[in-house]
Amino acid sequence: MNPELFLQLDRVIHEKGRLAIMSALAGTPELSFTELRDTLDMTDGNLTTHIRILQEEGFISVAKSYQNHRSLTTCSLTKAGRKAFTSYIDLLEKIVRQNKA
Amino acid sequence: MNPELFLQLDRVIHEKGRLAIMSALAGTPELSFTELRDTLDMTDGNLTTHIRILQEEGFISVAKSYQNHRSLTTCSLTKAGRKAFTSYIDLLEKIVRQNKA
Numbered sequence: 001m002n003p004e005l006f007l008q009l010d011r012v013i014h015e016k017g018r019l020a021i022m023s024a025l026a027g028t029p030e031l032s033f034t035e036l037r038d039t040l041d042m043t044d045g046n047l048t049t050h051i052r053i054l055q056e057e058g059f060i061s062v063a064k065s066y067q068n069h070r071s072l073t074t075c076s077l078t079k080a081g082r083k084a085f086t087s088y089i090d091l092l093e094k095i096v097r098q099n100k101a
Numbered sequence: 102m103n104p105e106l107f108l109q110l111d112r113v114i115h116e117k118g119r120l121a122i123m124s125a126l127a128g129t130p131e132l133s134f135t136e137l138r139d140t141l142d143m144t145d146g147n148l149t150t151h152i153r154i155l156q157e158e159g160f161i162s163v164a165k166s167y168q169n170h171r172s173l174t175t176c177s178l179t180k181a182g183r184k185a186f187t188s189y190i191d192l193l194e195k196i197v198r199q200n201k202a
Contacts, residue, residue: 006121
């Protein structure tokens with residue numbers, strides 16, 4: 001086995017909740033906070049915490065706007081986030097291949 | 102995307118260090134503590150903690166014996182551990198496939 005593969009897994013993305021968020025955002029240009037919360041069935045608090053961590057890491061960008069007098073928060077992957085997520089998935093693929101052999 | 106996939110990831114196995122340990126043990130009948138530590142380049146304390154958690158979960162069994170007047174600790178996957186690891190890798194494969202599509 002190659003232990004390097006596991007060491008290379010990005011700690012920020014590897015957490016289950018954040019992995020789900022990154023995966024949801026990878027398939028679309030952007031999602032609102034509400035869409036993310038409902039898709040992933042997360043609590044507001046949990047989603048807010050994960051979003052802050054991903055934002056601090058530079059992996060997602062968060063935009064706030066107003067629509068029909070209500071605030072709208074939308075999230076999208078940054079270029080760095082998309083790159084990091086692609087690398088992460090490539091690593092998972094190698095780990096799967098190594099363990100299926 | 103299917104958010105269920107992420108929720109199903111086993112929390113105990115998903116941690117990077119424990120994933121590496123499970124993966125190392127999956128490929129062999131057993132490994133000594135020293136072999137595991139050297140293969141994975143972990144500290145004694147770190148490896149001991151992860152082994153205890155995996156043992157409490159029923160995923161690995163630990164045997165202590167004496168060889169040439171020195172104690173020898175060996176670890177191996179239990180049947181439940183092998184099953185859980187196989188399920189985990191199968192889930193990873195689905196996540197990879199979903200994100201590569």
